[in-house]
Amino acid sequence: MPVVDRQQWDVVVVGAGGAGLRAAVEARERGARTAVICKSLFGKAHTVMAEGGIAAAMGNVNSGDNWQVHFRDTMRGGKFLNQWRMAELHAQEAPQRVWELETWGALFDRTEDGRISQRNFGGHEYPRLAHVGDRTGLELIRTLQQKVVSLQQEDFRETGDHESRLRVFQECTVTRVLKDGPRVSGVFGYERETGRFLVLEAPSVVIATGGIGKSFKVTSNSWEYTGDGHSLALLAGAPLLNMEFVQFHPTGMVWPPSVKGILVTESVRGDGGVLRNSDGKRFMFDYVPDVFKEKYAESEAEGDRWYDDPDHNRRPPELLPRDEVARAINAEVKEGRGSPHGGVFLDVSTRMPADVIRRRLPSMYHQFKELADVDITAEAMEVGPTCHYVMGGIAVDSDTAAARGVPGLYAAGEVAGGMHGSNRLGGNSLSDLLVFGRRAGRHAAEHAAGGASGARPRVDDAQVDAAAAEALRPFSAETQAPDEGPPENPYTLHQELQQTMNDLVGIIRREPEMKQALEKLAELRVRARRAGVEGHRQFNPGWHLALDLRNMLLVSECVARAALERTESRGGHTREDHPAMDRRWRAANLLCTLADPTGGLAATDPERGQIALERQATEPIRPDLLALFEKEELVKYLADEELSG
Numbered sequence: 001m002p003v004v005d006r007q008q009w010d011v012v013v014v015g016a017g018g019a020g021l022r023a024a025v026e027a028r029e030r031g032a033r034t035a036v037i038c039k040s041l042f043g044k045a046h047t048v049m050a051e052g053g054i055a056a057a058m059g060n061v062n063s064g065d066n067w068q069v070h071f072r073d074t075m076r077g078g079k080f081l082n083q084w085r086m087a088e089l090h091a092q093e094a095p096q097r098v099w100e101l102e103t104w105g106a107l108f109d110r111t112e113d114g115r116i117s118q119r120n121f122g123g124h125e126y127p128r129l130a131h132v133g134d135r136t137g138l139e140l141i142r143t144l145q146q147k148v149v150s151l152q153q154e155d156f157r158e159t160g161d162h163e164s165r166l167r168v169f170q171e172c173t174v175t176r177v178l179k180d181g182p183r184v185s186g187v188f189g190y191e192r193e194t195g196r197f198l199v200l201e202a203p204s205v206v207i208a209t210g211g212i213g214k215s216f217k218v219t220s221n222s223w224e225y226t227g228d229g230h231s232l233a234l235l236a237g238a239p240l241l242n243m244e245f246v247q248f249h250p251t252g253m254v255w256p257p258s259v260k261g262i263l264v265t266e267s268v269r270g271d272g273g274v275l276r277n278s279d280g281k282r283f284m285f286d287y288v289p290d291v292f293k294e295k296y297a298e299s300e301a302e303g304d305r306w307y308d309d310p311d312h313n314r315r316p317p318e319l320l321p322r323d324e325v326a327r328a329i330n331a332e333v334k335e336g337r338g339s340p341h342g343g344v345f346l347d348v349s350t351r352m353p354a355d356v357i358r359r360r361l362p363s364m365y366h367q368f369k370e371l372a373d374v375d376i377t378a379e380a381m382e383v384g385p386t387c388h389y390v391m392g393g394i395a396v397d398s399d400t401a402a403a404r405g406v407p408g409l410y411a412a413g414e415v416a417g418g419m420h421g422s423n424r425l426g427g428n429s430l431s432d433l434l435v436f437g438r439r440a441g442r443h444a445a446e447h448a449a450g451g452a453s454g455a456r457p458r459v460d461d462a463q464v465d466a467a468a469a470e471a472l473r474p475f476s477a478e479t480q481a482p483d484e485g486p487p488e489n490p491y492t493l494h495q496e497l498q499q500t501m502n503d504l505v506g507i508i509r510r511e512p513e514m515k516q517a518l519e520k521l522a523e524l525r526v527r528a529r530r531a532g533v534e535g536h537r538q539f540n541p542g543w544h545l546a547l548d549l550r551n552m553l554l555v556s557e558c559v560a561r562a563a564l565e566r567t568e569s570r571g572g573h574t575r576e577d578h579p580a581m582d583r584r585w586r587a588a589n590l591l592c593t594l595a596d597p598t599g600g601l602a603a604t605d606p607e608r609g610q611i612a613l614e615r616q617a618t619e620p621i622r623p624d625l626l627a628l629f630e631k632e633e634l635v636k637y638l639a640d641e642e643l644s645g
Ligand code: FAD
Pocket: 014, 015, 016, 017, 018, 019, 020, 037, 038, 039, 040, 044, 045, 046, 047, 048, 049, 050, 051, 052, 053, 054, 055, 136, 137, 172, 173, 174, 175, 208, 209, 210, 211, 220, 221, 222, 224, 228, 229, 263, 388, 389, 412, 413, 414, 415, 426, 427, 428, 429, 430, 431, 433
């Protein structure tokens, strides 16, 4: 068997985005020797791309804001399917996490009286997003990185070794979580540059690997988002929650083809940008659903007045939650009122002076100028929906971030499910990373310190050997299954998978198409067993793609199976054959587990697939939280039994 580098840590954090770094800082500060592993370079996680801001009810711009209002907005945005305790903790703790970032050196934009500035975003009743221009994620990661370095300097002064208590392993991909009986014992992975294997032994593992967007062809997500953490948890025995909910952001670039899907931040609409169709009509006024009618302006004049006088006017419908706006754009294009390249027009040029646009939206200005040769201070952008975020994820305990059913496993950030229900509000991810990253780090450290029996879990050599064999398989695809045909190109398989999910399980879903998707996934699963690569293990991108396939296939099947099962439309899940939201479905969560309980991958059994689905009742919402809503609103969401209870 190949050489494997082995090390012992207390807590291993997989992922160095906002959630992973916040977890690592917390675990180290609570005394745990902590290792962080990330697939890309340190500081280059997906979080860096976040633009608009961090949602936190600090009330700096409108003093009417508080955690209860934020909680209400989050529940409405998620159509009441949110794990309500997470939404409560998130709304209560987000302001503290933002102020804490500031004490660690984050430089937020300011209000005129010197407080942290907050901007409007879809679904948020008040200006709530703390921001740094449209580069907030970069500042968040920069600050957390700086905090990691300052802790390492402290450790150096005490131990003479910067990495004695907190070490980052960059450009390393984890492929398996290892277990000792039911509990976690560490992780197995490979260094991308050298191809060498490593095992980090630890009683606690925090998964913070982000999302799954690379399973769709048109996406705002970076190359890292192949659903690794979702699959690692699934393979380790933890269920995934409500994977049918995938957010299609309404505004991605649609032109030129090479940049299709790249995000156009919601700040453009938050700062006054409007959506128009090819007739020049501000069409969003035609798409305000009944549940939101009372809260949104009925006329352009009222919507425009709201920017200056939000207390006496209602917000424009361009600021509806993302799922509503994405569906509206999709409908306009389908009706033949789209822009020349298949989107609609998003215009700030007629709404703000050029210098204000360049100051408030600098990245958007450069993005369009450099990638599409469009000057957004003088002309409208063309935009359309793009796969952006997954609300579904690892089922976790709300308070501790512990993954269900696997002692020692924790999850935080986009990879964790529950917090956002069926649809996430913009800005609620960055705050989620900080709130639950911290909680995961804390509980992982406590678990590592107080292991029930006191003994560290043992790493099983047979599991390490099996993980190494699995990772090496693409190098011997030809000899592994000679009867099954020639080796397959992993690039081709990726493309076919992405096209399948985009076309058949995309923004508008239909039963026959989802069934077709499951058949295609079964075919791809069989072909993926023959995904072959040439060359050696030193920085071999084909090999990395081949290994990502297992994860992409698993999460795609979860999305397709759960989407087929949920016969209603809610948030990020829209069924053409079941177009209405059904109150009875609010009471149901869908859990995905491996179909083969021994943890095997039944790759050759297309009929059965790899995923089993289970319905589970949602936890009733605590009465004092329900009391924050008017009864007339609750009847739109809750089933009669819940209301009477
Ligand atoms: P990430 O930041 O993606 O970090 C994942 C980490 O896991 C990375 O370090 C990666 O290398 C590592 N990793 C993955 N797989 C493995 C593996 N197998 N082994 C080892 N390491 C692995 N949200 C907001 O709230 N406000 C915004 O303004 C906003 N703007 C956005 C703009 C864009 C363009 C996009 C795409 C998203 C935006 N979001 C925004 C969403 C938000 O950025 C993400 O949801 C969030 O950053 C996810 O953070 P994370 O810590 O969960 O994961």
